[in-house]
Amino acid sequence: MELKIIEKKDDEIKVEIKGESHTLLNMLKHFLLEDEHVDIASYDMLHVSISEPVFYVRTDGKDPVQAIRDAAVKLTAECDEFTGVFEKTLA
Amino acid sequence: MDIDILELSDRSARFILSDVDAAFANGLRRTMLADVPTLAIDEVNIYNNTSVLYDEQVALRLALVPLLTSFDEFTPHEECSCEEGCPACTISLTLSVEAPMGEEKTVYSGDLVSADPKVKAADSNIPVVKLKGGQQLVLEAIAKMGYGHDHAKWQAGVACGYKNVPVINIEGCDLCEKCVEACPRDILALGEESAEVVDDRLLNCSLCKQCVEACGIDAISVSENDTSFIFTLESDGSYSAEELIINAVNTIRTKASTLDNILGEL
Amino acid sequence: MDYKCTRCKRAVEIDYQYTGIRCPYCGNRILVKGRPTTIKTLKAE
Numbered sequence: 351m352e353l354k355i356i357e358k359k360d361d362e363i364k365v366e367i368k369g370e371s372h373t374l375l376n377m378l379k380h381f382l383l384e385d386e387h388v389d390i391a392s393y394d395m396l397h398v399s400i401s402e403p404v405f406y407v408r409t410d411g412k413d414p415v416q417a418i419r420d421a422a423v424k425l426t427a428e429c430d431e432f433t434g435v436f437e438k439t440l441a
Numbered sequence: 442m443d444i445d446i447l448e449l450s451d452r453s454a455r456f457i458l459s460d461v462d463a464a465f466a467n468g469l470r471r472t473m474l475a476d477v478p479t480l481a482i483d484e485v486n487i488y489n490n491t492s493v494l495y496d497e498q499v500a501l502r503l504a505l506v507p508l509l510t511s512f513d514e515f516t517p518h519e520e521c522s523c524e525e526g527c528p529a530c531t532i533s534l535t536l537s538v539e540a541p542m543g544e545e546k547t548v549y550s551g552d553l554v555s556a557d558p559k560v561k562a563a564d565s566n567i568p569v570v571k572l573k574g575g576q577q578l579v580l581e582a583i584a585k586m587g588y589g590h591d592h593a594k595w596q597a598g599v600a601c602g603y604k605n606v607p608v609i610n611i612e613g614c615d616l617c618e619k620c621v622e623a624c625p626r627d628i629l630a631l632g633e634e635s636a637e638v639v640d641d642r643l644l645n646c647s648l649c650k651q652c653v654e655a656c657g658i659d660a661i662s663v664s665e666n667d668t669s670f671i672f673t674l675e676s677d678g679s680y681s682a683e684e685l686i687i688n689a690v691n692t693i694r695t696k697a698s699t700l701d702n703i704l705g706e707l
Numbered sequence: 708m709d710y711k712c713t714r715c716k717r718a719v720e721i722d723y724q725y726t727g728i729r730c731p732y733c734g735n736r737i738l739v740k741g742r743p744t745t746i747k748t749l750k751a752e
Contacts, residue, residue, distance in 0.1 A: 351699050367538075367700075371590070373471040374696045380464035415704050422701040427466060429694035432442050436686065439444045439456075487747045496747055504751035592752055666752070 357402065363414035368402045368440075375403055381421035387412035391421075401420075447644070452675060454682035456560035457606060459669035466603050466670045471579040472689040473598035474589055476696075478517045478656035479679040480508040480532065480560060481594035491576045492548075499570060502537075503582055504594045505564040506550040507539040507677040514559075515586040530586055532560050537579045540572035547571045548578055560584065563678025587626050591626075597685055607646035609638050613660045636661070644671055709741040 352368040375393045382391035391410040395401050407414045445457040485500040521530035534555040540546035551565025614635030621629045628642045635666035650663050676685045714735035729736050737744045
């Protein structure tokens with residue numbers, strides 16, 4: 351994974367996330383939209399096989415980088431919860 | 442989040458994942474299909490091939506053989522610090538078969554001998570090529586760890602999918618039995634006062650809504666639960682179904698924490 | 708490159724000065740190219 355910041359303001363960010371696909375980005379978008387400080391969170395791939403996805407976040411003033419980090423932490427927590435529940439179910 | 446395991450065998454699993462969003466369920470499905478790294482033969486050094494197949498065909502057939510993989514022992518080749526391939530991302534397997542004169546012999550995936558006893562063909566009975574008497578196939582195959590999004594030979598999960606848990610509501614039924622006859626999966630049966638869902642058959646509902654159409658008085662409604670999913674998955678044999686699920690979740694977690702770390706360094 | 712005569716099975720050197728192809732031992736005109744003894748490396752995909 352490699353990030354390339356295309357545009358960054360106080361309340362918005364446009365970042366290219368190299369090597370990622372819908373798998374991570376759709377989950378990330380979902381957790382970002384759960385954040386009440388986030389107004390817009392979306393991503394775009396110009397071409398499915400040759401373009402790198404560009405992620406766009408706009409907030410109501412919250413640092414957008416922090417918003418993405420919070421979403422990533424939420425996703426990590428969701429994974430931890432899944433592993434925990436799954437192992438408990440198997441036991 | 443809640444998980445209810447319906448079936449769990451070595452190669453396949455079926456479970457209900459509830460109280461999660463579609464985004465997570467879909468992420469999990471996509472990860473199992475394309476982002477869990479496995480070992481597969483990527484390079485073949487052919488010493489001798491007098492079989493009827495071209496070298497390239499033999500190589501492709503070998504590449505598609507699923508190999509038992511230990512997730513933690515290998516690094517995907519593209520993320521490895523080496524360029525040419527090293528013991529951390531590659532493993533060598535050899536194959537040497539000659540059909541005795543006047544006899545036919547089939548080369549099976551089980552004839553691949555690896556340097557590491559833990560790495561071997563997940564199924565030993567996959568035919569590779571049939572040799573006639575005197576024909577010979579001698580080669581060395583280099584297996585590398587890779588991702589399913591680069592080539593299907595690295596796909597760990599096959600036939601991974603989910604559907605929403607069906608919700609069937611029956612209210613004001615007049616016991617006309619039309620819905621029971623309409624249902625192609627025998628989910629409904631007549632009860633004392635109204636048509637009812639047969640115990641344990643609910644999950645077989647395909648949401649075809651033929652019962653809704655058949656009902657003349659709109660007493661039945663079929664919808665789906667947006668936060669519960671019936672997951673079905675099959676592993677190609679490189680991991681057990683259980684390992685596949687855990688590896689998929691670990692892969693997502695690694696991706697999320699990598700993103701968090703990179704953003705933290707900005 | 709090694710060639711082999713399909714009739715007498717002997718290894719044959721091709722004489723490029725001569726415009727035709729012919730086995731110098733038996734006169735057969737069908738020769739087959741043998742598999743080289745080098746190791747062939749290829750990508751499996």
